[in-house]
Amino acid sequence: MRTRKATLAGLGMLLTTGLTISPVAAGEAVGRTDLKPKDISRVIAVTRPTEDFSKAENFELMQGGAGTSPRGVSADSFSDFSANITFAEEEEFKLGNALFRKLWVSSPSSTQASDGLGPLFNARACQSCHLKDGRGHPPEGDRDHTSMFFRLARAAATAEEQAKLDRLDITSLPDPVYGGQLQDQAVPGISAEGRMVITYTEEPVTLSGGETVMLRLPSYSVRDLNYGPLDPTTTLSPRIANPMIGLGLIEAIPEEDIRALADPDDLDGDGISGRAARARDHRTGEIKLGRFGWKAQNASVRDQSASAFAGDIGISTPDDPRHFGDCTEKQTACFEAATGVQPRLGDTEAPDPVLDLVTFYAKNLALPKRRDVADAQVLRGKEVFYASGCIACHRPKFVTSRKAENKAQAFQLIWPYSDFLLHDMGEGLADGQAVGDATGREWRTPPLWGIGLAQVVSGHTFFLHDGRARNLTEAILWHGGEAEAARNAFAAATPKDRKALISFLESL
Numbered sequence: 001m002r003t004r005k006a007t008l009a010g011l012g013m014l015l016t017t018g019l020t021i022s023p024v025a026a027g028e029a030v031g032r033t034d035l036k037p038k039d040i041s042r043v044i045a046v047t048r049p050t051e052d053f054s055k056a057e058n059f060e061l062m063q064g065g066a067g068t069s070p071r072g073v074s075a076d077s078f079s080d081f082s083a084n085i086t087f088a089e090e091e092e093f094k095l096g097n098a099l100f101r102k103l104w105v106s107s108p109s110s111t112q113a114s115d116g117l118g119p120l121f122n123a124r125a126c127q128s129c130h131l132k133d134g135r136g137h138p139p140e141g142d143r144d145h146t147s148m149f150f151r152l153a154r155a156a157a158t159a160e161e162q163a164k165l166d167r168l169d170i171t172s173l174p175d176p177v178y179g180g181q182l183q184d185q186a187v188p189g190i191s192a193e194g195r196m197v198i199t200y201t202e203e204p205v206t207l208s209g210g211e212t213v214m215l216r217l218p219s220y221s222v223r224d225l226n227y228g229p230l231d232p233t234t235t236l237s238p239r240i241a242n243p244m245i246g247l248g249l250i251e252a253i254p255e256e257d258i259r260a261l262a263d264p265d266d267l268d269g270d271g272i273s274g275r276a277a278r279a280r281d282h283r284t285g286e287i288k289l290g291r292f293g294w295k296a297q298n299a300s301v302r303d304q305s306a307s308a309f310a311g312d313i314g315i316s317t318p319d320d321p322r323h324f325g326d327c328t329e330k331q332t333a334c335f336e337a338a339t340g341v342q343p344r345l346g347d348t349e350a351p352d353p354v355l356d357l358v359t360f361y362a363k364n365l366a367l368p369k370r371r372d373v374a375d376a377q378v379l380r381g382k383e384v385f386y387a388s389g390c391i392a393c394h395r396p397k398f399v400t401s402r403k404a405e406n407k408a409q410a411f412q413l414i415w416p417y418s419d420f421l422l423h424d425m426g427e428g429l430a431d432g433q434a435v436g437d438a439t440g441r442e443w444r445t446p447p448l449w450g451i452g453l454a455q456v457v458s459g460h461t462f463f464l465h466d467g468r469a470r471n472l473t474e475a476i477l478w479h480g481g482e483a484e485a486a487r488n489a490f491a492a493a494t495p496k497d498r499k500a501l502i503s504f505l506e507s508l
Contacts, residue, residue: 031256034402046413047397053383056373063449063508064246064367065400065412077368078133078245078450078457084408085364096361099354101127104313106187107338116340116349118314119190120183120327122149126305126358129241129312133365134458136241138198138218138467148467149312150182150196150222151237152230153433168280168287171297171436175234177227179326181311182236190333191226196238200468205477209495215477216468227331235440237431238466239294243457245450246416247292247301248363252400252409253420255289261395261419272392272482274421277437277444282306282319291420294446294465295438302359309350309358316341316348317355323348364408367449370415372507381504384497388489393445393482395419417448417508426480429464441481452506472505473498 035043050057062068067082081093102114103124109115123129129136129147136147153172156162164170174180178193186192200216207213220236259276266273279290279299290296298304306319314325316339323341327334340349372378385391394417404410422442432440443465451472454461461471469475479487490498 031260032254032401033256034254039402043399047399049386049391049396053379053386055379059413060373060415061370062413063370063415064249065409065414067249067364067366067408067412069366069368071368073368073371073453073456075132075457077453078243078365080366080368082248082364082366082408085406086408089360089364089406089408092357092360093364096357096359099126099358100130100361101125104315104340107340109340112340112342113345114340116315116323118185118187118325119334119337120186120193120325120331121314122146122181122183122185122312124185124313126308126313129308130244132457133244135243135454135462136467137458137460137462138238138240139196145184145196148196148238148240149184150220151239151433151435152178152181152234153237153435154231154233154235155434157233165434168278168436171279171295172434174326174328175231177328177330178225178230178234179328181326182222183326187337190337192224193227194222194225196236197221197223198238205491207491207495207498208493211495211498213473213477215474216470218466218468235431235433237433240462240465240467242294242446243450244362245365246367246414246447247304247365248406248409249367249400249412249414250291250416250420250447251301251363252404252406252412253291253398253414254401257398258289258291258420262421270389270392271485272389272423274393274419274423274445274482275437275442277422279303279436290436291444293435294443295435296420296422296444297436297438301363302355305359305362306355309355315350317350318346318348318352319355321348363406367414368453370507371452372503375503375507377500377503378507379504380497381500381502384490384493384501385504388493388501389486391417392486393419393421393423394448415449418445420447421445423483424481425483428478428480431465448505448508450508452508472502 066084069080104117105115106117107115123146138148139145152175183193184195199219202214203217205213205215262274262276264273264275277290277296278287281288281299282303288299290299292298292304306317309315309317310320310322311326316323323339324334345351396417397415400409400412402411422438424441425443430441434440463469463475476490
């Protein structure tokens with residue numbers, strides 16, 4: 001009964017009467033194969049950005065569709081299951097949650113279902129990086145380093161290496177000694193790789209009205225390297241963990257709708273040239289749309305999860321069977337360490353159904369309800385957000401596919417505020433590291449839903465890929481490249497309008 005009610009609720013969000021259908025704009029649902037013609041008209045109408053800022057839009061409160069959590073604001077606001085999954089699925093969610101929180105230990109161990117950690121690793125559990133399913137943070141002094149690490153990559157040195165990159169056989173070339181990421185922890189008897197070093201300088205930015213904002217400009221390096229120097233061409237890209245909410249809904253957005261938003265040659269002349277990323281599916285080898293990760297390097301929640309198990313924790317799964325995690329051939333002690341493979345359980349350290357359950361958990365973490373959607377200041381801030389051009393990349397709404405894998409995510413009106421495309425964000429945010437189709441200046445547009453609860457859930461307001469921004473204002477002012485016009489509009493707005501825009505973001 002719960003599932004049927006949820007489906008009806010989702011349909012109710014779309015089957016609105018009295019809608020005026022204006023000419024079709026780029027990025028709308030005309031190419032979708034999951035919809036009948038009458039549905040296409042309704043979806044086009046309901047997902048078109050509003051022009052009326054005098055009141056809240058229909059169903060704006062329910063930013064995750066019928067699966068939106070009904071609970072109020074708390075530190076656990078990102079940890080609820082989707083409100084429209086079945087009772088039987090709640091059990092899968094809770095089992096996945098237990099595995100997500102599970103602390104892995106080194107091998108050999110008496111707890112044979114929990115060993116296999118490392119030998120080199122960044123975290124002992126998924127929850128360690130995604131505390132309370134929220135966002136990570138940069139280390140502050142001696143504070144926890146767990147939820148941020150360095151990705152390592154270098155340019156191709158041979159035609160064969162370049163061909164592998166071009167075919168997407170690999171998304172980047174690892175450092176020959178330290179692999180794909182710097183791992184600052186290790187099991188007993190093995191030396192950790194090293195530690196990240198971050199230094200900041202402050203730069204003032206003056207806004208209209210005389211307000212001055214100090215931006216932190218980070219500089220990155222490494223110390224205590226235990227396996228020799230990095231390759232001279234290896235780049236360091238800091239990454240904080242992304243929030244976990246709404247991932248199943250993102251996966252349920254039809255590929256056609258995201259691709260339709262791309263304008264790689266800026267044919268419409270608006271200065272925005274988003275590109276759809278490609279990613280190779282871990283299981284099938286197919287090339288699909290990349291939509292997960294800071295550089296959109298993964299096509300599915302399952303691929304993202306398998307990569308994190310192997311790269312962050314050093315745990316092998318059927319989709320990424322690296323028993324020694326990110327160890328390289330030059331780290332010989334790694335390959336001499338015991339693995340956690342138990343033949344009676346399977347041929348990997350986390351055999352089925354571990355990855356299935358963790359993936360189900362990740363795909364069914366609910367969105368919290370919006371707050372203050374009808375507040376006058378929030379509505380004014382929404383208008384400023386739209387007028388400044390922010391929605392060119394932070395696309396407000398989508399309707400998920402009728403053919404979604406799980407009925408809970410099917411045909412839902414959702415409000416992620418992202419186009420999930422790659423955009424050049426300017427030299428200020430460039431990491432110089434190409435990953436898959438993304439260049440060293442490109443990032444996937446992160447969804448904004450839930451961003452207003454960062455302090456409540458994660459205990460901080462550090463934003464952007466490396467947490468350099470200490471609040472939303474700083475995050476906006478770091479925007480460059482394709483987003484520079486929107487950033488400048490924010491800087492030139494009146495102090496009252498800037499405050500209103502931040503209030504709008506805090507309501508998400």
